[in-house]
Amino acid sequence: MHIAITGNIGAGKTTLAQLLATHYGWDVLYEAVEGNPYLADFYGDMERWSFNLQIYFLNSRFEQVKTIRESGRSVIQDRTIYEDAYIFASNLHRSGNMSERDYETYRCLFDNMVSTVQAPDLMIYLRADLPKLMGQIRKRGRSFEQSIGEDYLDSLNVLYEEFAREYTAGELLIIDVNELDYANRPQDLQHVIGRIDERLGVNS
Numbered sequence: 001m002h003i004a005i006t007g008n009i010g011a012g013k014t015t016l017a018q019l020l021a022t023h024y025g026w027d028v029l030y031e032a033v034e035g036n037p038y039l040a041d042f043y044g045d046m047e048r049w050s051f052n053l054q055i056y057f058l059n060s061r062f063e064q065v066k067t068i069r070e071s072g073r074s075v076i077q078d079r080t081i082y083e084d085a086y087i088f089a090s091n092l093h094r095s096g097n098m099s100e101r102d103y104e105t106y107r108c109l110f111d112n113m114v115s116t117v118q119a120p121d122l123m124i125y126l127r128a129d130l131p132k133l134m135g136q137i138r139k140r141g142r143s144f145e146q147s148i149g150e151d152y153l154d155s156l157n158v159l160y161e162e163f164a165r166e167y168t169a170g171e172l173l174i175i176d177v178n179e180l181d182y183a184n185r186p187q188d189l190q191h192v193i194g195r196i197d198e199r200l201g202v203n204s
């Protein structure tokens, strides 16, 4: 089984992926932040590094999808290949930080890759408003992320909502996390697990 968690920067995907992996005994595939050769430069100058970073993420996400398919195990994935293209790259293009020709090249490559990809059995979208996202980004304190502004997160949120409305490739579960603190409140984690069990048809 392939479960994926999707959501804006700071929505709490990584924490939830860990907790669910422990609860269900699933393997977990994280998004590589350490060792990403472009991320810090990208936040310093998006126009210069947008294409490089998107190619890097696209390739690493494609590799993950292959790993999931080949493993034959139940895996939970922290962010999907769809978000790279439909949210991040699209936003960079719309905001003028990725040129038309770079975006065209990127999208052709993405379309080719995604035509070979199977959608997750369940996609969990963590919906969060700006105060929640800003709070979590500040709290985790990665230096290169401190320049992230509300405008950037807001335009990503608009695209996330569009994506959730239009996503038809597989099952989608939307969880509003604004009032949840599953890292510290066991009852909040139970609530999320209950929603997932219900969707997967598991009796808890």
Ligand SMILES: Nc1ncnc2c1ncn2[C@@H]1O[C@H](COP(=O)(O)OP(=O)(O)OP(=O)(O)O)[C@@H](O)[C@H]1O
Residues within 6 Å of the ligand: 007, 008, 009, 010, 011, 012, 013, 014, 015, 031, 032, 033, 039, 053, 054, 057, 083, 084, 085, 088, 089, 136, 145
């Ligand atoms: N395709 C992409 N384009 C631009 N930035 C990206 C892309 N994919 C991931 N990132 C950035 O890489 C970093 C990944 O960090 P991380 O894995 O902790 O995810 P996150 O989005 O902060 O998730 P969460 O807080 O929900 O766990 C973030 O700054 C994220 O926005």
